[in-house]
Each structure stands twice: as structure tokens, then as C-alpha cells.
Amino acid sequence: MVPKITSYTEKVLDHFQNPRNMGQMKNPDIEATVGNPSCGDVLKLSLKLKENPKDKTNPKIEDIKFQTMGCAAAIATSSMTTVLAKGKTIKEAKNITPQEVAKSLGQLPPIKVHCSNLAADALKKAIEDWEKRINKCS
Amino acid sequence: MKQENIYLDSAATTRIDDTVLKRLTKFMKEEFGNPSSQHSLGNSAREEIEKAREEIARYINAEPEEIFFTSGATESNNLAIEGLAINPENSEKKHIITSKIEHPSVLETCKQLEKGGYKIDYISVNEEGIINTRELENKITNNTLVVSIMHANNEIGTIQPIEKIAEICSKKDVYFHTDAVQSFTKLKVDVKKTNIDLLSASGHKINAPKGIGFIYIRKGTRLSPIIHGGSQERRMRSGTENTPGIIAMAEALKINRNQKETERIRDKLIKEILKIPGSRLNGSKKERLSNNINVSLYGIEGESLMLLLDKEGIEVSTGSACSSHKLSESHVLKAINVPEMYINGSLRITLDTIKPLTEKQINFVILKIKEKVKRLNDISPFKLNPLEVKNG
Known part of the structure; x- marks a missing residue:
């Protein structure tokens, strides 16, 4: 079957039309941008962290915002990734997989599955950058 | 209704x-x-x-x-x-x-x-x-x-x-x-x-x-x-x-086709869409079919725009990579050197030559395009600076 964009699920369309946690953040603790305009999608994540008294190397994601240039699937997966990550510790958030993002949206058309990689990758990249920075300083 | x-x-x-x-x-x-x-x-x-x-x-x-x-x-x-x-x-x-x-x-x-x-x-x-x-x-x-x-x-x-x-x-x-x-x-x-x-x-x-x-x-x-x-x-x-x-x-071949009116509507739509900051016309101003409008918008993606317009009952097309079966950008837009930040943000409107749009429809389309582009601009990480507006 040739996948068509009309096969977006209601949940994908909901997150596309009403994206959660969308926008810019003032003084974020971490930022990461992934993607390439010539491919049609670029995603920017900004995170604000809150110290975790139990484990100083594993703070919690207090707030997260995204900005995306991309198709409906790219915007919906960005939105869903922020929903999944918010409130989690960074170690938990690092383990959010593209599959989990896609599954939380119900289903993505086969040709759009790579969009969920982009969002999960951005989150992973942001956290890894932060970890590198912390390791350097300590 | x-x-x-x-x-x-x-x-x-x-x-x-x-x-x-x-x-x-x-x-x-x-x-x-x-x-x-x-x-x-x-x-x-x-x-x-x-x-x-x-x-x-x-x-x-x-x-x-x-x-x-x-x-x-x-x-x-x-x-x-x-x-x-x-x-x-x-x-x-x-x-x-x-x-x-x-x-x-x-x-x-x-x-x-x-x-x-x-x-x-x-x-x-x-x-x-x-x-x-x-x-x-x-x-x-x-x-x-x-x-x-x-x-x-x-x-x-x-x-x-x-x-x-x-x-x-x-x-x-x-x-x-x-x-x-x-x-x-x-x-x-x-x-x-x-x-x-x-x-x-x-x-x-x-x-x-x-x-x-x-x-x-x-x-x-x-x-x-x-x-x-x-x-x-x-x-x-x-x-x-x-x-x-x-x-x-x-x-x-016997149907009466209203080329003049189609051209007038084409030109009006082009003129209005090009008022949007960060928009550009793809193709020729002069050597152009009476019913074709193809514009690109800076920093947004065409499939998203198409889908938002579709939700308003407006059916258009785009040359964006995400909307193609092969996930590659339009070979035509590439051949005419559309800049990177515009190549996936194209919107194609092609008019019917036998049933021209009414003024009410034209205005509705313009309004909705402006509204949806603004919406996608808000979501996009790429914000226009005044210099880019001029160049676009």
C-alpha cells in the first residue's frame, strides 16, 4: 500500500494542530537543534532542569519547549516527545525511544516513521550535551 | 452551515x-x-x-x-x-x-x-x-x-x-x-x-x-x-x-474557458500572498500559465501548510520533500535554484479555467493562507530577520 498523509491518526492530527509545549524558552539550561532545512525538518528543544535531591547527576526536566519546522508528523512527534519527557529525570528521558514516541501517537504512516527518530534524537542529544558539560566541570 | x-x-x-x-x-x-x-x-x-x-x-x-x-x-x-x-x-x-x-x-x-x-x-x-x-x-x-x-x-x-x-x-x-x-x-x-x-x-x-x-x-x-x-x-x-x-x-474542447478572469485571479492571489513576510514567487512572472501560482514561504514546511488549509476545506499542493513518496525535494524547484530555506516551503495553487473563484472565495483563501503561515511561523525555530525579508 502506498502510504498517504490522510492516514495520520486523530492523535497525530491533534498534536499537529494543538501542539503541547510549543515555543521559545527564556534562559534554558539545555538546548539542542537537529535536522536540516533542505530535508524539510528542523527541531529545536529547550529544557529547564530542576535539581534532584536524591541524585545530583540526574536532575529532573522541569520544563521543556520545542520549535519545529517540518511536516505534520514532525510537529506531532516533537509535541509528544515533550509530553513524554516533562517531569522525568534526564536518565529516564534519555531512554525515550522513537518507537515509544510513535506508539504514544497511535501510529505513524510508514513513510513518516523517521520523524519520530528526529524528536527522540533531539532529546538524547540535548541530554548528552549537558552530561558532557557537567563531566567537564566536575 | x-x-x-x-x-x-x-x-x-x-x-x-x-x-x-x-x-x-x-x-x-x-x-x-x-x-x-x-x-x-x-x-x-x-x-x-x-x-x-x-x-x-x-x-x-x-x-x-x-x-x-x-x-x-x-x-x-x-x-x-x-x-x-x-x-x-x-x-x-x-x-x-x-x-x-x-x-x-x-x-x-x-x-x-x-x-x-x-x-x-x-x-x-x-x-x-x-x-x-x-x-x-x-x-x-x-x-x-x-x-x-x-x-x-x-x-x-x-x-x-x-x-x-x-x-x-x-x-x-x-x-x-x-x-x-x-x-x-x-x-x-x-x-x-x-x-x-x-x-x-x-x-x-x-x-x-x-x-x-x-x-x-x-x-x-x-x-x-x-x-x-x-x-x-x-x-x-x-x-x-x-x-x-x-x-x-x-x-x-468546446467548453468556454475564461482565461482572462483566471489570470486576474492568479495575479491577485500572487500579489496578496507576496505581502506575507518571507514569501517568494517560484517560476516566471511573465511566462506563466494562466492558472498557476507557486510560492515558497521561509522557514515553514509545505505539507504542514497544505494540511492546515485542507482542514479549512482548501485543497492545494506542495513540492516539499516530506509530501513526496521518495522524501526528496522537488526536482523542479531544485533546478530553478530555490534557496534551501524555501525549497520545502512551497505552495502550489492551480485554478480551474471554467469555474473561476468568487471574490468571497478569493478573500477567504488569502485570509486562511496568511493565518496558517503565521501559525507555522510561530511553531518554526526559524524567525525572519528584516534582512532576510528583503532578500526573500
Whole structure:
């Protein structure tokens, strides 16, 4: 079957039309941008962290915002990734997989599955950058 | 009350016209005979097909025996190029010239022949999408079989100087084929005056049904069939004739098309959309089909815009990578050097020439485009700075 964009699920369309946690953040603790305009999608994540008294190397994601240039699937997966990550510790958030993002949206058309990689990758990249920075300083 | 959808994708396909539909159903339900049958039902179908052939021939100033019906323009384009290539009399000529912005039915046929040892030259186009005729002339050798250049482009609506191209081909004694799918009924063609050897056209772009098209093949052209069977269409294209489609396509030529009003609406839409910061027109301002609008918007993606407009009942098209089956950006927008930040943010609006939009519809479309672009700008990480607005 040739996948068509009309096969977006209601949940994908909901997150596309009403994206959660969308926008810019003032003084974020971490930022990461992934993607390439010539491919049609670029995603920017900004995170604000809150110290975790139990484990100083594993703070919690207090707030997260995204900005995306991309198709409906790219915007919906960005939105869903922020929903999944918010409130989690960074170690938990690092383990959010593209599959989990896609599954939380119900289903993505086969040709759009790579969009969920982009969002999960951005989150992973942001956290890894932060970890590198912390390791350097300590 | 639910608003009626506003269909703005006529370069993809058109709604069938009411009179055309009446003819179509008549030849499906009542006059359904096979034109090859010897009884009167068959005979009357044959007569009507030949009438349609004459009408179509007259429309482009060809002879009736130069018109062959096909399943559509993809088949016509395949037949034009492949049919020349496989003709034994052309076996010495292994070079084909086309352009970078042709329809896939031309490009893929060329690629297939390339695998079989043909040399293909893809002529470049300028930023408006007009081919470089000097480059074309320089590429023609004794080995060149055919030059295949579209009359007008399906994505950006750019009209090619086919008179000049035909002149070059005629002078150099190579065949000239033109894919006239988008221009047919919008631009006048005279195959004798312009010296065209082969021309492809399609029914469903001119308010006739899908699955019917034709090819004009100038008398004496050394072309072999690519579909074999019961020798219909004087052996050039076997298979039972699509009588209802043929008759409907000829009927569609009689519809009154309002080019002036279509152009006025096109220009108004272009003018209004270009007021949006970070917008640019793709293609030519002057050499443009009456019904084509193609714009790009900075930092947003076309599929998103298309989908948001679809939710408002406005049906458009985009050349963005995400919307294509191959996930690659439009080869046409790439060929005209659309900048990186614009290439996936294209919006194509193609108007119907028989039922122009009302002022109310035009204003609604403009309002919704502005609203949706603003929305996607808010979501995008790329914000325009004033410098980029100027350059865009």
C-alpha cells in the first residue's frame, strides 16, 4: 500500500494542530537543534532542569519547549516527545525511544516513521550535551 | 452551515464538466458498442470516435490521422520517446535531449533508455524555469534522435519557448516532442506552424475523465508502437478504444474557458500572498500559465501548510520533500535554484479555467493562507530577520 498523509491518526492530527509545549524558552539550561532545512525538518528543544535531591547527576526536566519546522508528523512527534519527557529525570528521558514516541501517537504512516527518530534524537542529544558539560566541570 | 470546499489543485486533476459527463454516460450506458464490432452499435461508436478525432486534430491544426488515443499523457510520453527509440530505422541515433524539469513520465523513460546505452542530456533552466536554448542547440549532434521539452511546467507553470525550440530542431533535423499536458486548452498550439513532431495531452486536466489522452504524431515520423495486440488505432496503439473517454475529451474542447478572469485571479492571489513576510514567487512572472501560482514561504514546511488549509476545506499542493513518496525535494524547484530555506516551503495553487473563484472565495483563501503561515511561523525555530525579508 502506498502510504498517504490522510492516514495520520486523530492523535497525530491533534498534536499537529494543538501542539503541547510549543515555543521559545527564556534562559534554558539545555538546548539542542537537529535536522536540516533542505530535508524539510528542523527541531529545536529547550529544557529547564530542576535539581534532584536524591541524585545530583540526574536532575529532573522541569520544563521543556520545542520549535519545529517540518511536516505534520514532525510537529506531532516533537509535541509528544515533550509530553513524554516533562517531569522525568534526564536518565529516564534519555531512554525515550522513537518507537515509544510513535506508539504514544497511535501510529505513524510508514513513510513518516523517521520523524519520530528526529524528536527522540533531539532529546538524547540535548541530554548528552549537558552530561558532557557537567563531566567537564566536575 | 458547512462551507463548500475550495478546490485549488487543477494541475493535479480537474472536476468533470456537466456536459462532458452527459456525453460520457451516454457512451457508457446507451452507445456502448465496441467500435471494432460490425453491427450498428459498433458502427456508431466508430463514427463518433472519428468525429472526436477530427475535432481534436482541428484544435491543434493537425490531420485526423495524426491523432492517436492513449490511456493518458504518461502513456503518450512513453510512446513518443520509447516508440522512436525502438524503431529500427532510428537504430543509429542513440542520443536524447530533454530538460531537468520534465514530468517523471519523460524523465523516467529517458532513465530507462540510459540503462540501455542511450546518452541523455538534461538541459538546465534559468531561475524562472526557462530552458537554455543555446545549450540545447549546442548539444544536438548527428546522433540525436529527439528533443523532448514540455510546453508548460506542471509545478511552476513556466511556459517554454517551444517555437524557438521547434525551429532549432527543424534546422538540425531532429524530432521535437512536447508534453503539452498542462498547457492544452490554455495556450494555443498549431503543430504545423510551430513544426512539432510529437505532442502529448491528457483528458483529466481539461475537465474530461481520467484514463484518456492522446498523442499527435506527425505523418512520416518513424515511430513504433509500444503496446501490441488487436491493431486498433492503425496499429499504433492496440487495445479496445476508450470510446466514452475519447468522446468526452473532444467534448471538453468546446467548453468556454475564461482565461482572462483566471489570470486576474492568479495575479491577485500572487500579489496578496507576496505581502506575507518571507514569501517568494517560484517560476516566471511573465511566462506563466494562466492558472498557476507557486510560492515558497521561509522557514515553514509545505505539507504542514497544505494540511492546515485542507482542514479549512482548501485543497492545494506542495513540492516539499516530506509530501513526496521518495522524501526528496522537488526536482523542479531544485533546478530553478530555490534557496534551501524555501525549497520545502512551497505552495502550489492551480485554478480551474471554467469555474473561476468568487471574490468571497478569493478573500477567504488569502485570509486562511496568511493565518496558517503565521501559525507555522510561530511553531518554526526559524524567525525572519528584516534582512532576510528583503532578500526573500
